[in-house]
Amino acid sequence: MNNAFGVVIVAAGKGTRMGTAESKQYLPLQGKPILIHTLETFERMTEASEIVLVVGAHDVERCRTAAASGGLTKVRVVAGGAERQHSVLAGLKALSPGIEWVLVHDGVRPFVKPEHVLACWQEAMRSGAAVLAVPVKDTIKVVDDSGIIRDTPERRTLWAIQTPQAFRRPLLTEAHEAALRDGVLGTDDAMLVERLGAKVRVVEADYTNIKITTPDDLAWADWYVTRGAGQE
Numbered sequence: 001m002n003n004a005f006g007v008v009i010v011a012a013g014k015g016t017r018m019g020t021a022e023s024k025q026y027l028p029l030q031g032k033p034i035l036i037h038t039l040e041t042f043e044r045m046t047e048a049s050e051i052v053l054v055v056g057a058h059d060v061e062r063c064r065t066a067a068a069s070g071g072l073t074k075v076r077v078v079a080g081g082a083e084r085q086h087s088v089l090a091g092l093k094a095l096s097p098g099i100e101w102v103l104v105h106d107g108v109r110p111f112v113k114p115e116h117v118l119a120c121w122q123e124a125m126r127s128g129a130a131v132l133a134v135p136v137k138d139t140i141k142v143v144d145d146s147g148i149i150r151d152t153p154e155r156r157t158l159w160a161i162q163t164p165q166a167f168r169r170p171l172l173t174e175a176h177e178a179a180l181r182d183g184v185l186g187t188d189d190a191m192l193v194e195r196l197g198a199k200v201r202v203v204e205a206d207y208t209n210i211k212i213t214t215p216d217d218l219a220w221a222d223w224y225v226t227r228g229a230g231q232e
């Protein structure tokens with residue numbers, strides 16, 4: 001299916017930096033859980049043929065109920081694993097057999113713009129793998145365990161990687177299965193694909209596609225939605 005893609009949205013983590021009893025993806029943002037905002041973005045995209053939402057086993061039923069009550073007809077909910085990449089693999093296996101292209105997205109990135117999603121997917125179709133990213137604004141230092149600066153990488157070569165990340169499905173499945181076999185835990189899906197020797201292209205997005213992980217992030221997100229920008 002070259003005219004459509006499947007989406008795996010991972011939201012199985014608990015998160016500790018938010019400092020709340022409730023997992024961050026279920027915290028309210030302007031009256032709706034953050035996760036619902038994220039799901040609605042992809043639900044509205046005609047190119048997204050199906051969405052697999054991967055959550056903790058104890059949250060499957062609550063998410064199925066929320067998806068149904070919110071009219072999210074493309075969403076199918078499955079249980080994830082102990083680590084994020086185990087959850088991604090569970091999501092990949094739950095996609096319909098005919099899905100050739102897959103986008104993996106964080107459940108707590110509700111502000112990704114559809115045009116950037118499409119640009120990432122289209123680049124993946126050209127090159128096999130692509131990720132959204134933004135150039136790093138700050139100077140980055142490599143610091144050792146004693147707090148001493150050891151290196152200052154050239155800033156123009158540094159990008160902050162976001163999601164979605166888009167791949168030909170067999171490539172991503174092979175990457176995850178190889179990581180599982182080798183006992184490797186990657187920081188993102190692109191890293192696992194890179195292990196296979198495949199090239200991953202960067203597609204520039206914008207700085208509003210944040211991952212909501214701290215109270216400051218949530219306060220900014222609330223402001224962003226209030227001013228209407230989150231609905232662009």
